[in-house]
Amino acid sequence: MSSLLALEFASTVRADRSGLVDALEDAGGLTAWVRAHAADLGVDPAVFTATEEMREEVVALRQAIRALLARAVAPGPPSGADAARLPAFEPSLDLVNATAAAVPVAPRLEWPPGDAPRARTVPARAAGDSARLRAALASAAIDLLAGPHRERIRVCPAPRCVLYFVKEHPRQEWCSVACGNRARAARHYRQHKHA
Numbered sequence: 001m002s003s004l005l006a007l008e009f010a011s012t013v014r015a016d017r018s019g020l021v022d023a024l025e026d027a028g029g030l031t032a033w034v035r036a037h038a039a040d041l042g043v044d045p046a047v048f049t050a051t052e053e054m055r056e057e058v059v060a061l062r063q064a065i066r067a068l069l070a071r072a073v074a075p076g077p078p079s080g081a082d083a084a085r086l087p088a089f090e091p092s093l094d095l096v097n098a099t100a101a102a103v104p105v106a107p108r109l110e111w112p113p114g115d116a117p118r119a120r121t122v123p124a125r126a127a128g129d130s131a132r133l134r135a136a137l138a139s140a141a142i143d144l145l146a147g148p149h150r151e152r153i154r155v156c157p158a159p160r161c162v163l164y165f166v167k168e169h170p171r172q173e174w175c176s177v178a179c180g181n182r183a184r185a186a187r188h189y190r191q192h193k194h195a
């Protein structure tokens with residue numbers, strides 16, 4: 001599982017020209033996002049459909065993870081998307097840990113005829129869709145925050161961008177080429193306006 005899954009999850013809150021956009025603002029949005037990440041989340045995309053109750057649970061976990069990301073980038077400022085309404089750090093840490101612990105996992109050996117054996121990590125006992133996918137997301141967040149990427153987590157400083165990202169090389173300032181272009185254009189505009 002990619003530890004960057006946690007960043008993709010946190011980035012379901014983003015900004016576009018019209019303002020903040022939440023990909024999980026309704027159950028249909030959550031259904032689409034989970035189907036797109038089904039392999040990482042251990043759900044069957046053909047049958048998965050989110051409910052409103054599940055959406056509320058998933059969004060609560062996302063906000064807890066965003067509170068931990070805010071701590072990870074401190075003393076720098078957190079993402080402007082929700083800086084003023086993040087849950088407190090300690091309850092967020094507890095929620096992430098409890099969510100991961102709610103679905104214990106075990107390795108399973110799969111050995112298809114004519115193929116090499118491989119191990120997959122699966123729930124150790126039956127678990128509902130919401131608990132299973134939230135446990136996968138909480139585990140991904142733990143991997144991210146306890147792993148080598150944590151020191152390179154940043155908030156993109158480009159105008160209007162609110163994304164957390166992992167710096168891939170030392171001179172990288174922005175989350176994407178598009179954000180870099182927009183930030184340079186804004187800087188150029190400011191310099192020439194005041195010249």
Ligand SMILES: [Zn+2]
Binds near residue numbers: 158161163175179
């Ligand atoms: Zn950006």
